[in-house]
Amino acid sequence: MKHHWIDRYISEVARHLPKNQRGEVQRELESTLLDELEDRHGPDATEDDVLGVLKEMGSPSKVAESYRPSNQYLIGPEWYPIFRKVLLTVLSIHVGLLVLACAVSLFWPGASVEPGQAILYFLNAALESATFAFGIILLIFFLLERSGAVEEKPKEVWDPASLPESPAPGDLVGKGESILALSLVAIFLALLQIFRDSIGIPFTGAEELPFNDTYKKYLPWISFALVLDMAVYAWLFWRGRWEWFSRACHFAFDLFGLGVLFMLIQEVAIEWSSRLQIHLPDLATKFDSRQLYWIPISAAVVLAIEHGRVLWRARRKERRGISTL
Amino acid sequence: MVLNKEQLTALDQKLTLELRRGMLTLAVLGALRSPSYGYALKQRLAGRHLEIDQGTLYPLLRRLEADGLLTSEWIVDGSRPRKYYRLSPDGEKTLKALRAKWKSLVGVVEALLDETTQGTADDEETQGETK
Known part of the structure; x- marks a missing residue:
């Protein structure tokens, strides 16, 4: 009868442990408690004696905690301050922009929006976008945490000559710069998700929003491209400088995003004529x-200029004998 | 800044804990040259005035086992099964190396403390003569 307290105690400890540890820890704990009990009170220990030993052992959650692996957190102490800062910045910008949008919709000359409705709409949008942005940022930092990016692996023999070169002024990335970029991409991503039903190409008289279905089809890929971009900015925030790795990733992710944009436009262009003929037959013959391909071409030109500028700067440094790439 | 009695006691406890932390591994490895189960080991260490609570001892044993320094087996000893730990061959080597480092460290720190004590006594003597 008195041992049922030990069974209950052990079961409670096990509840707080990972499954693969439970059996062994339970068995050892039981053996230890029985040893302790027998040593102190002999074979005729009373129920009070059992409860006394368990009380001394401490609460089951505390005992389980001492057995658990130490790194049981989503975001560790090294990343947490940066995570907090990025999250606060992004959420502040979110709220600020939505308040501004709400004010514009209310006070725009000729606006006939009911204030109560507009405020409710924007509060809902703020909540949705904030939750979404929080989830994305959490995911990025979780991946950074799990990648072990923060750990400086100690080398057996440290050579001062292995110190990285001081970055050229153009390679330095300020914390504010990367936070801002990260925040803007997060906001853009959140808005694309929240207003997913309102994005398309409006035609007068159309009952549905044409091309919204095409947009939604590509939305997961667009989101993925933006999340990759955010990962680059989070990395830059941590490193504080452009390096060959971040540059290569940035280039590859931009290329990927451009590919997604091109495919989206291509699909819209193919269906454009037939849909235009339904809604605006007069315009269909002229357009x-x-x-539409000017959209991805313009984006490609902007990216080519940006990445070309970076490559040119790197080559110039090489000529001067400074290698950064 | 002058610490009050409670602060001094708290600081003393904290520093003692830090001092013991590294040393406990060495003590446990040393004690497990002969096989023992958790409770018996705890009692054995307590008999040498090295009190260690179960929340520290059992996870430490499991960690040392996971690191390959200890081996374990369940033995039905008397009325119930008990998990016996003992030093593995790698544990033996590690213990030997740690013991050498421990001796050297104790020697260095003792010498330093003696030197400091001597220095303080000399200073006090000099100050007394000056006065």
Whole structure:
């Protein structure tokens, strides 16, 4: 009868442990408690004696904690201060922009929006976008944590010559700069998700929003490309400088994003004429859907200029004998 | 800043804990040259005035086992099974190396403390003569 307290205690400890540890810890704990009991009170220990020994052992959650592996957190102490800062910045910008949007919709000349409705709409949007941004940032930092990026692996023999070169002024990335970039991408991503039903190409008289289905089809890929971009900015925030790795990732992720944009436009262009003929037959004869390709071409030119500038700067440094790439 | 009695006691406890932390591993490895189960080991260490609570001892044993320094087996000893730990061959080597480092450290720190004590006594003598 008195041993049922030990069984209950051990079961409670096990409840707080990972499954693969439970059996062994339970068995050892039981053996230890019985040893302790017998040593102190002999074979005729009373129920009070059992409860006394358990009380001395401490609460089951505390005992279980001492057995658990130490790194049981989503974001460790090394990343937490940065995570907190990024999260606060992103959420502040979110709230600020939505308050601004709400104010504009209310006070725009000729606006006929009911104040109560507008405030409720924007509060809902703020909550949705904040939750979404929080989830994305948490995921990025969780991945950084698990990648072990923060750990400086100690080398057996440390050579001062292995110290990284001081970055050129152009390679330095300020914390504010990377936080801002990260925040803007997060906000853009959140808005694309929240207003997913309102994005398309509006035609007068159309009952549904044409091309919203095409947009939604590509939304997961667009989101993925933006999340990759955010990972680069989080990395830059930590490193504080552009390096060959971050540059290569940035280039590859931009290329990926451009590919997604191109495929989206291509699908819209293919269906453009048929849908235009349904909604605006007069315009259908005048408009060439190939003009839509200017969107990905313009994006490609902007990216080519940006990455070309970076490469040119790196080559110039090489010529001067400073290698950073 | 002058510490009050409670602060001094708290600081003393904290520093003692820090001092014991590293040393406990050495003591446990040393004690497990002959096989023992957790409770018996705890009692044995307590008999040498080295009190260690179960919340520290059992996780330490499991960690040392996971690191390959201890081996364990369940033996039905008397009325119930008990998990016996003992030093593994790698544990033996590690213990030997740690013991050498321990001796050297104790020697260095003792010499330093003696030197400091001597220095303080000399200083006090000099100050007394000056006065």
